[in-house]
Amino acid sequence: MVSEAQKRAAAKYNREKMVQRVVRFSPNERDLLAHLDAQPNKAGYLKALIRADMEQSRE
Numbered sequence: 001m002v003s004e005a006q007k008r009a010a011a012k013y014n015r016e017k018m019v020q021r022v023v024r025f026s027p028n029e030r031d032l033l034a035h036l037d038a039q040p041n042k043a044g045y046l047k048a049l050i051r052a053d054m055e056q057s058r059e
Contacts, residue, residue, distance in 0.1 A: 025033040039045040 036042055
């Protein structure tokens with residue numbers, strides 16, 4: 001069980017150190033959303049795609 005102090009510490013860390021972005025999908029992009037939802041690690045998948053794109057841009 002997580003204590004209230006641990007919850008506060010985690011919330012403070014997330015507020016001060018982490019950055020969050022939101023991606024919205026229109027009804028026409030259901031295929032993209034379905035593909036993303038099929039990934040076990042969505043954040044890791046998106047980061048890998050971005051890193052691959054960055055590498056490709058350097059070439």
